[in-house]
Each structure stands twice: as structure tokens, then as C-alpha cells.
């Protein structure tokens with residue numbers, strides 16, 4: 001086998017469950033397609049740094065998304081709109097370095113793909129070459145179809161994102177549920193079919209009625225990844241800081257909190273400060289002589 005020949009492991013789509021099945025290489029688009037065939041549901045989490053991504057990789061999360069939610073969940077902006085390509089490349093490279101097994105998907109941020117398919121290609125190539133991600137995600141259904149087509153033709157795996165598209169927060173006037181009413185539901189179905197037709201390997205459905213997400217999931221051959229899309233999508237995604245209780249203030253209705261890290265970290269910081277005040281830290285075992 002020479003350097004350009006894929007290893008047997010790279011060549012095979014896993015027939016075993018995504019959880020624990022693929023351990024000797026990264027999860028691929030073929031593994032996700034096979035999971036849909038088997039009816040295996042899978043999970044995706046966002047990650048923005050090497051350390052946290054490593055924890056999720058070891059926990060067996062098969063797909064990690066370097067979301068442009070980094071804007072509000074990691075970089076301190078109010079929305080995803082200000083996030084730049086340079087920031088996405090830096091965060092994505094860290095997530096790739098911190099993981100061994102998960103497929104890493106990176107968001108194309110606002111303004112990095114809407115001008116033209118050529119612009120989308122230029123920036124997708126940056127994420128793949130400079131950060132080493134395995135796939136990119138972009139927002140929009142019919143309106144992004146031409147860009148998806150060009151990227152897929154060029155060998156870039158694309159995850160689409162329809163329903164509520166947070167990069168349009170200013171045009172939408174907030175983060176309202178999408179796809180309510182006949183016309184909006186038909187548009188969502190058209191968007192879903194357009195991204196599948198263009199070659200996307202999966203599609204995120206954000207903040208849409210559960211019944212509509214179920215209908216889209218049934219009608220598509222590619223996996224649907226729900227966030228606020230009810231229980232019947234093929235996969236689920238959550239923003240990690242929401243899921244782990246790091247987010248300050250209110251989280252959306254669709255979030256389930258699996259930990260209270262904000263309290264745990266705050267308590268640890270307060271205990272440390274108290275020990276420093278009282279002289280309890282550092283003790284003899286923390287000192288050199």
C-alpha cells in the first residue's frame with residue numbers, strides 16, 4: 001500500500017453503531033449515511049477549543065460542529081454575525097487538534113459565502129486546508145443550492161442548515177420558530193429537497209415544528225439533524241455551553257441541561273480565592289524546597 005492508497009479502515013463505512021463502532025479513524029459521511037439506513041440516531045455537539053472537543057471525542061460523540069455560535073458562546077459577541085473566517089479557522093484547527101475520531105464540521109460564517117459560489121469555495125478550502133476539518137456547514141436552502149453544488153463537485157462535504165438560520169437574525173427580527181403555516185411549511189420542504197438535490201450529506205433543521213421535521217426526515221434520504229425540531233429527526237445537535245449549563249441566563253426551550261458547569265466552576269473559583277485569602281493554598285505539598 002503506498003501513501004496515496006486509503007487504508008482498509010478508511011475505505012469502509014461502519015456497519016456497527018456509530019457509538020463505539022468506529023474507533024480507529026474519523027467518522028465519515030458514509031458512516032452517517034449507513035446510520036440513516038439502519039435507523040440509528042446520533043448526536044452532534046458544538047465545540048470551540050481543543051480541550052472541550054477532546055472530552056466530547058472521548059465520550060464518543062460522532063460529529064462535532066465548530067459552530068459560528070462561537071460568536072455568542074465563546075467570543076463574547078451578541079450574535080453570530082460578527083464572526084470572521086480567521087476566527088473560524090483558528091477555532092476549527094484547535095478542535096481538529098484536540099480530537100481523533102469525530103468528524104469535524106465547521107461553519108462558514110456570515111459574509112463568507114453569500115456573495116457567490118466562488119467565494120464559498122475559497123473559504124471552504126481555507127477551513128479544509130488551514131484547519132483540517134472534514135466538512136463545512138452553511139445556512140440557506142434554495143438560496144444556497146448553487147454554492148452547495150459547486151462545493152460538493154469540488155469534493156467538499158457540505159452540511160446544510162435550514163429553518164431558523166441565526167445569521168439572518170437581523171432580517172428575522174429575532175429567533176422565531178420557522179415553518180408554521182402551510183406556505184412556510186411548503187417552503188421548508190422545498191429548501192430541504194433543494195439541499196439534498198445539490199449534494200449536501202446532511203441538513204440541520206433548526207426551530208421548526210416537530211411534525212414538520214418528522215415529515216422532512218421521512219421524505220429525505222440524507223440525515224436530518226434537529227435542534228428544536230422534535231424527537232423524529234435522524235440526529236440531534238445542541239450547543240455545548242447550553243447542554244452543560246455554562247450559558248449565562250435563559251436558554252432556548254429546546255435545550256436540555258445535562259450538567260450545571262457554571263455553578264461547579266464558580267464554586268471552584270470561589271473556594272480557590274478563599275484558600276488564597278486564608279493562606280490554606282498553597283500548602284506544603286504544592287511547594288518546592
Ligand code: KIV
Pocket residue numbers: 046065066067068069070107161204227237239
Ligand atoms: O452555530 C451553531 O452552533 C449551529 C447550531 C445551532 C446548529 O449552527
